[in-house]
Amino acid sequence: MKLTGAQIIMECLLEQQVDTVFGYPGGAVLNIYDALYEYKDRIRHICTAHEQGASHAADGYARSSGRTGVCIATSGPGATNLVTGIATAYMDSIPMVAITGNVNLNLLGLDSFQEVDITGVTMPVTKHNFIVKKIEYLADTIRQAFRIAQEGRKGPVLVDVPKDITAQMYEFIPATQSLNEEQQAAMQLPISKKPVQLQASKLEYALELIANSKRPFIYAGGGVLAAEASAQLKKLVEKIDAPVACSLMCQGGFDQADDRYMGMLGMHGTKTSAQALKNCDLFLAVGTRFSDRIICNAKSFARHCPVIQIDIDPAEFNKNIDVTLKLCGDANEILSILNARLHQDDHAQWLAQIRQWKQEYPLVQKSIDSQDITPQMLFQTLNELTQSEAILTTDVGQHQMWAAQFYQFRHPRQFITSGGLGTMGFGLGAAMGAKLANPDKKVINITGDGSFHMNCNELSTLAKYQIPIVELVLDNSVLGMVRQWQKLFYEYRFSHTDQDKKTDFVKLGEAFGVKSFDIRSKDDVMPVLKQAFSLNEPVLVACHINRDFNVLPMVPAGASAEEPILEM
Numbered sequence: 001m002k003l004t005g006a007q008i009i010m011e012c013l014l015e016q017q018v019d020t021v022f023g024y025p026g027g028a029v030l031n032i033y034d035a036l037y038e039y040k041d042r043i044r045h046i047c048t049a050h051e052q053g054a055s056h057a058a059d060g061y062a063r064s065s066g067r068t069g070v071c072i073a074t075s076g077p078g079a080t081n082l083v084t085g086i087a088t089a090y091m092d093s094i095p096m097v098a099i100t101g102n103v104n105l106n107l108l109g110l111d112s113f114q115e116v117d118i119t120g121v122t123m124p125v126t127k128h129n130f131i132v133k134k135i136e137y138l139a140d141t142i143r144q145a146f147r148i149a150q151e152g153r154k155g156p157v158l159v160d161v162p163k164d165i166t167a168q169m170y171e172f173i174p175a176t177q178s179l180n181e182e183q184q185a186a187m188q189l190p191i192s193k194k195p196v197q198l199q200a201s202k203l204e205y206a207l208e209l210i211a212n213s214k215r216p217f218i219y220a221g222g223g224v225l226a227a228e229a230s231a232q233l234k235k236l237v238e239k240i241d242a243p244v245a246c247s248l249m250c251q252g253g254f255d256q257a258d259d260r261y262m263g264m265l266g267m268h269g270t271k272t273s274a275q276a277l278k279n280c281d282l283f284l285a286v287g288t289r290f291s292d293r294i295i296c297n298a299k300s301f302a303r304h305c306p307v308i309q310i311d312i313d314p315a316e317f318n319k320n321i322d323v324t325l326k327l328c329g330d331a332n333e334i335l336s337i338l339n340a341r342l343h344q345d346d347h348a349q350w351l352a353q354i355r356q357w358k359q360e361y362p363l364v365q366k367s368i369d370s371q372d373i374t375p376q377m378l379f380q381t382l383n384e385l386t387q388s389e390a391i392l393t394t395d396v397g398q399h400q401m402w403a404a405q406f407y408q409f410r411h412p413r414q415f416i417t418s419g420g421l422g423t424m425g426f427g428l429g430a431a432m433g434a435k436l437a438n439p440d441k442k443v444i445n446i447t448g449d450g451s452f453h454m455n456c457n458e459l460s461t462l463a464k465y466q467i468p469i470v471e472l473v474l475d476n477s478v479l480g481m482v483r484q485w486q487k488l489f490y491e492y493r494f495s496h497t498d499q500d501k502k503t504d505f506v507k508l509g510e511a512f513g514v515k516s517f518d519i520r521s522k523d524d525v526m527p528v529l530k531q532a533f534s535l536n537e538p539v540l541v542a543c544h545i546n547r548d549f550n551v552l553p554m555v556p557a558g559a560s561a562e563e564p565i566l567e568m
Contacts, residue, residue, distance in 0.1 A: 005170065012143060013070065020437070022433065024078060026078045060430030060432065063430070063433075073098070097159065128148050198334065211345075239343075244260050267293045285310065286331050307321070310335070390444050394447065442470075447473050480551075550568050
């Protein structure tokens, strides 16, 4: 059947089982939006307040569901407004397809109105990108984009389509008719994985290192979630009888109610994890790239013991630290292979030591004033009210770390945050995407007043579509994390971090059409949050906290991950 290029895009999205896209209309995508009108009963479109919000929403949709998120923007500034969201997804290996419009083919390269070389701009922050200059390539390019986004180490892919390509007519052949059996299988989601072929010598060496270890340390990163490897991770932990720490990206990848869980490791990790790192005789890392925020001082990280690294991307081996044994491939498959060969071990003495450190160095946030609402109290209340089952999205800063420290994540894909790029303004868009992907789950966006001012325009999207999330603003009137560094390293010179803006959050929320509440005392916390969760509509809650709360423990820049400071 003959279809326009825009209709071909819609048919390809349906082939990929896409039910929701996020975007903002404009001149170069008018044909695509006309097709979205035609396909509105099969593809839901959420029009955000800003293209960046659309990219973060597609990202949150992907992180919370495992499916590929999709966003659409017009040429020029519309496309460039997606770049921060694309880079955010790239740094955290999130599958996303961004579709941008561009000027007509005959206008490319002429500095035409709203023209930009978006493939050139995004080349460093995409797994791959395309510009489609012939309509006969359009369908296969869209299909290839989805395959690339999900295959191997996941990530964002951009497809740029000139406006006249979306208007041209071409014979569309559905993938099930145009491809052979092998190609059809490759087009189905989830993407079929190539079986991992571990060298026998590497497998035997891994088993030997594990068997000889008396004090193993298992460290899990975001690759555990990407590979759907949480169940195999749990089996490994139980077989080896080892303690576990998780990266920021792997919160919920291991059940935090399990006694073996120690908390995070690194700059804002627990003292227990630091002590375990200092005293372990084997460090087994699964699906982590050894970010600088984890290893802190690379010269002193795990130099006293063998390190096994499991990762799907060979480029991550020996990049930030040297490792003893590299196991390359899908984490779920490699853990399955190991688990099938491992014998049950018993490290009761080592785990008793871990429990002792947990008692000696608990995560406790001291009140500055007896009337203060501590972030720990706030997150413990959230945990109680949601029974550890909510999806939390965050922006970036102190509130992000407090959420990771004090909420108890029990399941994968419960914690949605910008880890690698650290994008302020990420959380509200991500929360919308997460809620639309998981309509039966409570979704809470945790933000600070600094981040909130970067994305509050998306409250209008919440109200328009009545997306029932809770926007929880921790208002301390400062840029808390930067200010904390100024305390430590800049002799309390708070240059432009004391914000003291005059925004009335409740009035602003109501102006956007969102029911809004204040929390100003300890007595407000439980009743206000209860009320917020009882409403099946978008709600904003502003919780006012003391500006002098810090995120602790903390490893200062250049220091060893084994020696976090506990007080400031």
